[in-house]
Amino acid sequence: MTFFLFFFSLTxxxxxxxxxxxxxxxxxxxxxxxxxxxxxxxxxxxGGIAMSARMKRVVGADNVAVVEPAEMHYYQPIWTLVxxxxxxLASSGRPTASIIPSGVKWVKSAVQEINPQTNTVRTEDGxxxxxEYLIVALGLQLHYEKIxxxxxxxxxxxxGSNYSIKTVEKTWKALQDFKEGNAIFTFPNTPVxxxxxxxxxxxxxxxxxxxxxxxxxxxxxxxxSLPVLFGIKKYAETLWDIVxxxxxxxxxxxxxxxxxxxxxxxxxxxxxxxxxxxxxxYEMLHVTPPMxxxxxxxxxxxxxxxxWLDVNKDTLQHNKYPNxxxxxxxxNLPTAKTGAAVAAQSAILNRTxxxxxxxxxxxxxxxxxxxCPLVTSYNTVVLAEFDYNGxxxxxxxxxxxxxxxxMYFMKADVMPHLYWHGLLRGFWGGPGxxxxxxxxxxx
Numbered sequence: 445m446t447f448f449l450f451f452f453s454l455t456x457x458x459x460x461x462x463x464x465x466x467x468x469x470x471x472x473x474x475x476x477x478x479x480x481x482x483x484x485x486x487x488x489x490x491g492g493i494a495m496s497a498r499m500k501r502v503v504g505a506d507n508v509a510v511v512e513p514a515e516m517h518y519y520q521p522i523w524t525l526v527x528x529x530x531x532x533l534a535s536s537g538r539p540t541a542s543i544i545p546s547g548v549k550w551v552k553s554a555v556q557e558i559n560p561q562t563n564t565v566r567t568e569d570g571x572x573x574x575x576e577y578l579i580v581a582l583g584l585q586l587h588y589e590k591i592x593x594x595x596x597x598x599x600x601x602x603x604g605s606n607y608s609i610k611t612v613e614k615t616w617k618a619l620q621d622f623k624e625g626n627a628i629f630t631f632p633n634t635p636v637x638x639x640x641x642x643x644x645x646x647x648x649x650x651x652x653x654x655x656x657x658x659x660x661x662x663x664x665x666x667x668x669s670l671p672v673l674f675g676i677k678k679y680a681e682t683l684w685d686i687v688x689x690x691x692x693x694x695x696x697x698x699x700x701x702x703x704x705x706x707x708x709x710x711x712x713x714x715x716x717x718x719x720x721x722x723x724x725x726y727e728m729l730h731v732t733p734p735m736x737x738x739x740x741x742x743x744x745x746x747x748x749x750x751x752w753l754d755v756n757k758d759t760l761q762h763n764k765y766p767n768x769x770x771x772x773x774x775x776n777l778p779t780a781k782t783g784a785a786v787a788a789q790s791a792i793l794n795r796t797x798x799x800x801x802x803x804x805x806x807x808x809x810x811x812x813x814x815x816c817p818l819v820t821s822y823n824t825v826v827l828a829e830f831d832y833n834g835x836x837x838x839x840x841x842x843x844x845x846x847x848x849x850x851m852y853f854m855k856a857d858v859m860p861h862l863y864w865h866g867l868l869r870g871f872w873g874g875p876g877x878x879x880x881x882x883x884x885x886x887x
């Protein structure tokens with residue numbers, strides 16, 4: 445515990461502002477617009493707020509604006525525990541007004557169109573905003589509608605999803621109401637944010653059913669479109685051991701295509717045998733929806749062929765427009781889409797923008813660091829941390845592939861505190877510096 449408190453005291457330490465940077469940057473001509481900002485941030489999620497806080501210290505609050513329509517901001521990683529009854533939904537949200545950095549302009553509207561040729565953004569309410577520099581942090585979109593029978597199926601009991609504010613509490617209700625039968629958990633055939641979350645709720649369900657004496661009446665099933673249980677071999681081996689020990693059924697390459705909520709049936713396609721489908725009856729169903737790029741990004745010149753924001757994987761600067769930058773789930777960075785990745789990206793992006801504004805070449809590279817705290821029970825976590833190459837990049841000098849109570853405490857209690865008071869205020873850029881310290885500079 446002394447070791448842990450030492451680590452946390454380091455993470456809680458705040459950095460001091462370095463002062464404003466004055467520089468000249470030649471961009472294409474800026475059209476006349478009612479509002480103009482030196483730094484315009486699109487999106488008030490994790491990446492957008494973290495970067496607006498950092499940019500405030502670089503160019504001054506009056507020169508920064510954040511475009512975000514939502515009145516509430518949610519710490520979504522905790523929804524895994526909300527869906528399992530370990531945390532309340534109320535604890536995950538705060539008013540957006542309370543987390544926008546003081547002095548920074550909040551444009552309370554949705555982004556409708558981005559025009560990088562003219563350095564302008566049009567909002568849903570018809571306003572046009574021009575910018576000198578643009579940070580795109582629009583996240584991704586959930587597509588429940590791509591599964592036949594959804595989202596209307598959520599009106600029925602026995603079905604929930606930890607990925608939406610509207611459905612996360614339905615997961616907990618379905619778990620509480622479970623009597624006997626199949627408890628099914630899905631992973632879609634698309635990129636997703638927090639790729640571990642679809643199976644975390646399976647482990648928690650197993651633990652809850654054991655605690656309530658219902659496990660012997662349940663068949664717990666994980667149907668994933670992936671060809672593996674988890675993408676990083678070191679952690680996958682641990683998870684396979686857990687699956688076997690707890691008698692959990694894993695069906696690889698099974699993709700949910702239809703929910704018949706009135707009959708409590710879920711239809712899966714076999715991705716290895718096109719045209720072959722299997723119908724599963726369920727007593728409880730947790731749906732992880734298909735996900736895709738934000739429509740504004742996808743419909744803009746900023747997108748790659750798949751619709752994701754096309755940025756340099758080392759610097760996070762756009763590959764075509766040098767005054768445009770990206771962070772988080774909206775980008776095409778080849779790493780897992782997690783809050784931990786955003787934290788590490790925010791530190792690199794801050795450095796990149798500072799260099800670009802001075803007409804200097806970015807000198808720090810993002811290594812793809814991301815983290816997935818794999819919750820395996822109500823008091824244990826396997827803390828997966830890895831880089832672009834899928835190689836473990838662990839912070840602590842111990843084997844993180846093992847289930848540990850300390851890591852659960854970090855997930856449930858420390859991380860939310862670090863999120864609200866560190867990351868969103870621009871003071872937390874991931875555990876990189878502490879990793880080197882804890883590994884005596886060897887890693």
